[in-house]
Amino acid sequence: MDKGSRTIVIVVAVIVLLAVVGYALGLFNVDASGDLKTPQVSVSGGEIPEVQVETGEINVGTESASVPVPDVEVKTDKVDIDVPTVEITPAGDDGSAKQ
Secondary structure: OOHHHHHHHHHHHHHHHHHHHHHHOOOOOOOOOOOOOOOOOOOOOOOOOOOOOOOOOOOOOOOOOOOOOOOOOOOOOOOOOOOOOOOOOOOOOOOOOOO
8 A cells, every 4th residue: 555545544544533533422413314224134044164273372471580670769849730621512402304
């Protein structure tokens, strides 16, 4: 994938993510009008393929080791600063699409 295509994919992914987060936070409301019906789907059975799987092995454990760790003293002071705040007002539902 070249750089231009990757940029487009990233931009689309960010837009979709922002739309999902915005809807989840109630920043917009979606109403649908008319009858909403699921599509008719027909499914027929089949056979499950026979599969043989051979796996490797992973062992996880711990061991003692000596590592150099710096001994640091930190001095802190309290300072008053302005911090950002966020206020979210959910979208209202005026029912305009329900007819």
